[in-house]
Amino acid sequence: MLTVRLFCAAGMSTSLLVNKMIEEANKEGKEVDIVAYPVNELDRRLDGVDVALLGPQVGYMKKKAQKIAGDAGVP
Template structure:
């Protein structure tokens, strides 16, 4: 499962990425989770299973979704609550739901 998180600079989500990796390991999931700056979305979208935007760049969802849709990658914005609480388990669940809803 390849999950990519996109935010302003790719750094603010590093703690969340680590918590998501821990949650995936607890569930026995093989998850490749990495964060990048949003301006690199088009370079890192191909071949992934899901893209998540940090809430601070949620206003870019429409534009980002157009890029993701071209590659058949589901995309959504992480909730401010889960992001703020660094709730890796909840964000991992969000990613899994998006992947399972993929046509």
């Protein structure tokens, strides 16, 4: 199973994106665990995560997010 965390500004559109990601993974027969969290929880939500993604609305935090996730060993 692939564990993905999507970090955003906690907007409604992110839940739509998560649902579409899960739907597409299911179509391809892939087992995924995808959950969205506010970006301010990034440092607390990386345990057991395979990949962390940023929503476009928080793209300005990319460098900081890469540092936090990279330190936790998460791409």
